[in-house]
Amino acid sequence: MAQSRPGPNLSRIATSLGVSVATVSNALSGKGRVSGQLIEKIREHAAELGYIPSQAGRALRTGRSGVLGLVLPDIANPLFPKIAQAIEFAASTAGYGVLIADSRGDVTAQTEAINRLVERGVDGMVVIPRRATRISSAACPVAVIDTPSTSGNTVAADHWQGGCEIAGHLAGLGHRRILIIGNNQESSVQNDRADGIRSGMRPDMHADTLWIDRLEQDRGSGCSLGLAEKVRQGFTAFAALSDLQALRALTELQQAGVNIPADVSVTGFDDLIWSPVVTPSLTTVRMDMDRIAEIAVSALTDAIKTSSTWEGMLVTADVDRVAMQLIVRQSSGPCGPGTKNLRDGEHVG
Amino acid sequence: MAQSRPGPNLSRIATSLGVSVATVSNALSGKGRVSGQLIEKIREHAAELGYIPSQAGRALRTGRSGVLGLVLPDIANPLFPKIAQAIEFAASTAGYGVLIADSRGDVTAQTEAINRLVERGVDGMVVIPRRATRISSAACPVAVIDTPSTSGNTVAADHWQGGCEIAGHLAGLGHRRILIIGNNQESSVQNDRADGIRSGMRPDMHADTLWIDRLEQDRGSGCSLGLAEKVRQGFTAFAALSDLQALRALTELQQAGVNIPADVSVTGFDDLIWSPVVTPSLTTVRMDMDRIAEIAVSALTDAIKTSSTWEGMLVTADVDRVAMQLIVRQSSGPCGPGTKNLRDGEHVG
DNA sequence: GCGTTCTGGTTAATCGTTTAATCAGAGCTT
DNA sequence: AAGCTCTGATTAAACGATTAACCAGAACGC
Numbered sequence: 001m002a003q004s005r006p007g008p009n010l011s012r013i014a015t016s017l018g019v020s021v022a023t024v025s026n027a028l029s030g031k032g033r034v035s036g037q038l039i040e041k042i043r044e045h046a047a048e049l050g051y052i053p054s055q056a057g058r059a060l061r062t063g064r065s066g067v068l069g070l071v072l073p074d075i076a077n078p079l080f081p082k083i084a085q086a087i088e089f090a091a092s093t094a095g096y097g098v099l100i101a102d103s104r105g106d107v108t109a110q111t112e113a114i115n116r117l118v119e120r121g122v123d124g125m126v127v128i129p130r131r132a133t134r135i136s137s138a139a140c141p142v143a144v145i146d147t148p149s150t151s152g153n154t155v156a157a158d159h160w161q162g163g164c165e166i167a168g169h170l171a172g173l174g175h176r177r178i179l180i181i182g183n184n185q186e187s188s189v190q191n192d193r194a195d196g197i198r199s200g201m202r203p204d205m206h207a208d209t210l211w212i213d214r215l216e217q218d219r220g221s222g223c224s225l226g227l228a229e230k231v232r233q234g235f236t237a238f239a240a241l242s243d244l245q246a247l248r249a250l251t252e253l254q255q256a257g258v259n260i261p262a263d264v265s266v267t268g269f270d271d272l273i274w275s276p277v278v279t280p281s282l283t284t285v286r287m288d289m290d291r292i293a294e295i296a297v298s299a300l301t302d303a304i305k306t307s308s309t310w311e312g313m314l315v316t317a318d319v320d321r322v323a324m325q326l327i328v329r330q331s332s333g334p335c336g337p338g339t340k341n342l343r344d345g346e347h348v349g
Numbered sequence: 350m351a352q353s354r355p356g357p358n359l360s361r362i363a364t365s366l367g368v369s370v371a372t373v374s375n376a377l378s379g380k381g382r383v384s385g386q387l388i389e390k391i392r393e394h395a396a397e398l399g400y401i402p403s404q405a406g407r408a409l410r411t412g413r414s415g416v417l418g419l420v421l422p423d424i425a426n427p428l429f430p431k432i433a434q435a436i437e438f439a440a441s442t443a444g445y446g447v448l449i450a451d452s453r454g455d456v457t458a459q460t461e462a463i464n465r466l467v468e469r470g471v472d473g474m475v476v477i478p479r480r481a482t483r484i485s486s487a488a489c490p491v492a493v494i495d496t497p498s499t500s501g502n503t504v505a506a507d508h509w510q511g512g513c514e515i516a517g518h519l520a521g522l523g524h525r526r527i528l529i530i531g532n533n534q535e536s537s538v539q540n541d542r543a544d545g546i547r548s549g550m551r552p553d554m555h556a557d558t559l560w561i562d563r564l565e566q567d568r569g570s571g572c573s574l575g576l577a578e579k580v581r582q583g584f585t586a587f588a589a590l591s592d593l594q595a596l597r598a599l600t601e602l603q604q605a606g607v608n609i610p611a612d613v614s615v616t617g618f619d620d621l622i623w624s625p626v627v628t629p630s631l632t633t634v635r636m637d638m639d640r641i642a643e644i645a646v647s648a649l650t651d652a653i654k655t656s657s658t659w660e661g662m663l664v665t666a667d668v669d670r671v672a673m674q675l676i677v678r679q680s681s682g683p684c685g686p687g688t689k690n691l692r693d694g695e696h697v698g
Numbered sequence: 699g700c701g702t703t704c705t706g707g708t709t710a711a712t713c714g715t716t717t718a719a720t721c722a723g724a725g726c727t728t
Numbered sequence: 729a730a731g732c733t734c735t736g737a738t739t740a741a742a743c744g745a746t747t748a749a750c751c752a753g754a755a756c757g758c
Contacts (some may be wrong), residue, residue: 006488009744025746033706055470057744059405060713067469068449078622081425083722084433088451097469099416099446102437120416120446121404139355192587201758222625235641246598251627254603273427274593274623276571279601358714369738374716381717382736406714409743 008049014180017045028053059121060249066142067097068300069117069125074104078244078272083145086293094301096123103130123217124300124315126293131186139210141303141315143296147189155317159189159269162324163196166239166267169326171202174335175237175265179230180209181249182241193269197239208235212245225249228256235346236264236335239253243268243275243284250278250331261333271327280330287324296317354595356404357398373674375377377402386506408470416446416590417649418466423454427593427621434514435642436475443650445472472665473649475642480535490652490664492645496541497670506636508538511673512545514634515588515616518675520551523684524586524614528579529558531590539590542618546588557584561594572687574598577605585613585684592617592624592633599627599680618629620676629679636673644668650686 014021019038026032027042034042059065068091070082074251084100091098099122101113110130117125126139135142135152143154170178180197182190198207210230216223227249238253240246244269253260260266260280268275271286299317307313368378368387375381376391383391384385397464408414417440421429433449448471459479466474473490482529484491484501488521492503519527529546531539547556559579564570576587576598586604589595594615602609609615609629620635648666 011744022709022747023707023744026707029746033704035706038706052468054409055468056405056745057713058746059747060403060409060715060744063713065405070449077429077430079425079435081429084429084449085425085451085453088449089453092465097448097465100419100433100437100449101441103435104434104438111540116446117439119401119404180450186738222630224628242625247623248626248628251600251629252604254600254608255628260604273425274596277593277597279573279597279604283572359716370715371717371739372737374714375737376714384736387736403714406743407716409713409745410715410717412743602712 008046008051009054013042013046013049013051016049017071017159017296029054053150064123064304065121066095067099067120067122068297069099069101069114069120071101071103071110071113071117071125071127073110073128073130074102078300079270081273082289083128083293086289087297089290090293091295093128094297096297096301107131126296126300127229131184131188136315141300141307141313143300143315143317145292145296147192149192150188152314153320154187154299154315155292155320157289157292157324158200158321159192159324160196161321162285162287162326163193163198163270164200165196165324165326166269167197167200167205168281169332170237170239170265170267171200171205172239172333176205176335177235178205178207178237178239179227179235180207180239180241181212181225181245182209183212183245185211185214189289193241202266207239212248225252227252230254231258231264237332238264238266240266240268243270243272243282246282246331247274247278250282251281255288260331262336263314265332265335283327283332285324285326288322292322295322356394357400358403362391362398362400365398366391367497389672413472413653414470415444416448416469416471418448418450418463418469418471418475420450420452420459420462420466420476421475422452422459422479428619430622431638432477432642436646437482438478438639439642439646443646445650447645453629454479456480466598472653475645475649478566480533480537485662488655490649490662492649492664492666494641494645497539498541499537501663502669503648503664504641504669504671506641506673506696507670507671508541509545509548510670511634511636511675512542512547512620513549514545514673514675515556515618516546516549518589518613518677518681519556519586519616520541520549522586522614522681525554525684527554527556527586527588528576528584530561530574530592530594531555531558532561532594534560534563540592558587561597574601576601577607580605580613581608583640586681587613587615589615589617592619592621595631595633596623596627596678598628609680611685614681614684616681624676625678632676632678632681634673634675637671641671644671 006082010024012285023034025040027034027039055066061338070087088098098121103110103113107204118139122140127135128145145153145156146153147156147159180194182194184190193211238249239248246266250266250309251332258264268282268284271284275282275284295317299315303315359373363373368434372383373391376383378386404415419436448466448469450466452459452462456479467488471489475492476484477494491499495502495503495504495506529543531543533539543558578660587598589598595615599615607613617631617633620633624631624633644666648664652664
């Protein structure tokens, strides 16, 4: 039961140098009144002893754990790697650790996950909420990354503006009939993206929307989206609300013999990992996750510093939306005669 | 500076019930000697007060934080969501939290990330090592998830066996010339998978291997893999060592007008998120990440319980490999006459 | 020369939990 | 009745860091 840690602690440094623990603590934190030379000497000695402060001791005394929680609706989300990476980076440069909690898609599991984090004593947390769920405020500051149009959102990518970018791009290429392909109508993010696309269209343009989950309820998951038929109906551009759906559309169209981008264009959202390497590479719109994470984390750490009350609260940031950036690749091209040879079959079904 | 936590602590419960803190602690942990009725009363009262033990206090006293670290070579890895989800689940059912650390691909950053975790006082950690790097053992038990053939591996999917499954599947479909498509020749995981494929082939089969990163060094990243040419050379099956490369192959072939699976077959590894929804859906081989995570975590917690010494050590488990499961979908089919019409162009280059 | 201020430290309390050591009383033996 | 054990609790000492409060001595003003 050698339960004492191996590394030196404050008192070991103190006795070894013949000073008091308080002085060592002050020297290292630069808080109390210690002479310059002594500070130097203590820091040097601490360094060569390889001193690492006990988070437990510090946490117990200060009431702060130095850890942030990260709650995700569903870790399996392909966007998650970028989010986690960005949050972890922002947090660790701010001196915080990141504790993850997965809610496995379930809504009740989300509050459960939040509770787990609270029990572990996180100082604050970043929540990417599931669908349109509200955060039953936990016992610590909470930053929400959702979409700017949702109340309670701390900071997020400007999904609406991202949609505008896509619409503008497609408009510039001459496309007039666009099929928006989304997964879930209840997702506020996807709705904002779709709204953005519609708002960015010129007056002479027209868009229909296809929600995959509804289609799959009828036809079964993984079913065909019937996009070849949509091509025959005159749609020349398929704007998916996520790269995953864009990929699905892309491969379905390719399999049906539709050439991209010669015949039709396909665009996505998020610039996920496969987007640059598929053929044709995917035109998409990217969110600056690093910046979003940095804003969220600093809003959180500010709230932690100044929070005198322990009630849960949703933190706010000066900037609540971060622009998305259009990445033009090969899956989008001018709306040209390439589609003509498919048009004759109109109104087949 | 209301630095005292809001929730009740042991002493509040104790005074409120007129007993000592020790008794409350014993009653809740079931360790000391407390009468049955008193245990009941204390637990009840603690519950209705919403008592949550202070991890900081406990950690300070016991020297255990109740937190595991998770170190990833590169969080952006598309496999990461599954890993993180599985580890988090296994850890939280074992009563542990999970602190993440990203090494952003860099090898030096990996040790840095490990140090960050140690400083935060993790009781142990799970490391998915970068390429062939060895873990410079940290000051806590470490479980390594790599591949069974690597020394120091705690537990991992049986990538070699997974390769055999693929080879067997393709052999049964009549394929004789296989192109293995990998990303990186230095990856021990990819090497094991490739070896597995070769070992699982029948004597009359032949396989070549294409390493993408080498190709990209010459032709630039995102370049064509020249697979259409390979089809003309007589390859009828493309076995990628990851679904990401499989997807790349699939789309490149489709764009070149090659029909899958009629003309050639494409297979992958890992059953990543897009695999079921692309057209044609991807035949792949899946690892049982939940089981791997559970084995790794329980090996870790065992080591933590019994560890009297604080030196770092690589833990071992009874089972060091978990079988992979073949998922047959639509991207693989019989090697048939479908390829014939492309064969006449043999030896063009 | 005596009160005051400033400097550079020390003392001691505290955070909340665990756990070894102790202790009061009941029941039992001889 | 003295000694013993057993039960059910209490006491007190950690764990390691932070920080308010205190204190000795030097410098200084008047």
